[in-house]
Amino acid sequence: MAGERRSSKRGDEVRVFSRRLSDVTGSVPEVVEIANRIPANEVLVEGEVVGLDDTGRPRPFQDLMRRFRRVHEIEQLRAEIPLRLFLFDIIYKDGEVLIRKPYRERWDLLASLVPPDLLARRIVASTVPEIESFLRDALDAGHEGLMAKSLGSDYAPGKRGKKWFKIKPAETSDTAIVAAEWGHGRRVGTLSNYHLAVRGGPTGEWAMIGKTFKGLTDVERLAMTRRLQELKTSESEWVVYVRPEVVVEVAYNEIQRSPHYPSGFALRFARITRVRDDKGPSDADSYDRLRSLYEGQFARKGAAVREP
CATH class of the missing domain: 2.40.50.140 (Nucleic acid-binding proteins)
Structure with missing residues (x-):
């Protein structure tokens, strides 16, 4: 998957930020609408925004960037390139900072808060064949690859390593x-x-x-x-x-x-x-x-x- 990374909600106010923390809220009104479905007063979540074609498959990354950069005639482009939000992590909720909690606990909390259709598809794998099969499914669906996270890892902003890494064919x-x-x-x-x-x-x-x-x-x-x-x-x-x-x-x-x-x-x-x-x-x-x-x-x- 590819796209914008972080959404925050405070009461009725929702902000959407890129990986580099650029505020793109005005370009993605449907993401704002989706984030308002999260039943929390204050929450900071991470996920991927995916642009879809007429068949529901992911569009090329460049098409997605058109959405994030557009500041005028948003509704016209919204109809052309509809967006979906897939969440995979939660960092903060109603006064509690969650970055030191293991990922399995953060995921369980996220899954208890949001509807299943907002969660990124995932598996808990322990063998290479399981991962390979899941990767093939992702590629067949039009995605770029997978993100692997250790269930015991805390949240490390902007970092990857042995506990967080991407899996995709080169x-x-x-x-x-x-x-x-x-x-x-x-x-x-x-x-x-x-x-x-x-x-x-x-x-x-x-x-x-x-x-x-x-x-x-x-x-x-x-x-x-x-x-x-x-x-x-x-x-x-x-x-x-x-x-x-x-x-x-x-x-x-x-x-x-x-x-x-x-x-x-x-x-x-x-x-x-x-x-x-x-x-x-x-x-x-x-x-x-x-x-x-x-x-x-x-x-x-x-x-x-x-x-x-």
């Missing part, structure tokens, strides 16, 4: 590095933000599909800097442009439409997983394959494909 693409930016901070003096591209863009050239500075170790980044400087074709103040000879395998969460790149696409949460020294430029993924993967995402979500 898609990968073989892309060529066509440029890189000089780093800042601990990456100063090295080329660290890599411009990624696929073969055969809309007009036949290399088509950029994103950037990433994630994935390489300090030693690997230094070696990559030396390697890319040998491939340099031109340079500006911050960017070194190179021949597209270095192929890297990149893991990503989703392919999105993007107005920022001529390809019309961008990889969301891209991260280099390995340098493919066994592959040359002709082995990098093509624009057609990227588009096919993009269309496949919509097929899984049951949504119509839109042109980039």
Whole structure:
């Protein structure tokens, strides 16, 4: 699931906040209506807001962001992209701070307060096959993956680790590095933000599909800097442009439409997983394959494909 994270209620006043604590209350009136169903005077809960298509399946993340960013003509977009709220945690209720209570107790309290249709679907699993089966069900339903929480864990704001973590499949693409930016901070003096591209863009050239500075170790980044400087074709103040000879395998969460790149696409949460020294430029993924993967995402979500 994906979406906004936290809702608070004080009497008749409901506020909805994003992961970064931006107030998006005015953009999601149906979430406010749903939160008012919680029988408590003061309560702070966590959950996910999901945008639905006509069949009830989750819509792509970008469509959801349209709802959160809209401040005018809300009702029109509400009809186009209806929202559902799925709650999975409670942090505060009527004067009692709950963050030190184990998750099993917080869940039991939440389940006693809200109707079943507002609760996120969950299982209590003790074996890998159980988790794998539940993950397949989630993916088949159009969700991105699962969130796993230890039943004994307290609430740790903004943190993940061994007690809280996401489970979802990682898609990968073989892309060529066509440029890189000089780093800042601990990456100063090295080329660290890599411009990624696929073969055969809309007009036949290399088509950029994103950037990433994630994935390489300090030693690997230094070696990559030396390697890319040998491939340099031109340079500006911050960017070194190179021949597209270095192929890297990149893991990503989703392919999105993007107005920022001529390809019309961008990889969301891209991260280099390995340098493919066994592959040359002709082995990098093509624009057609990227588009096919993009269309496949919509097929899984049951949504119509839109042109980039």
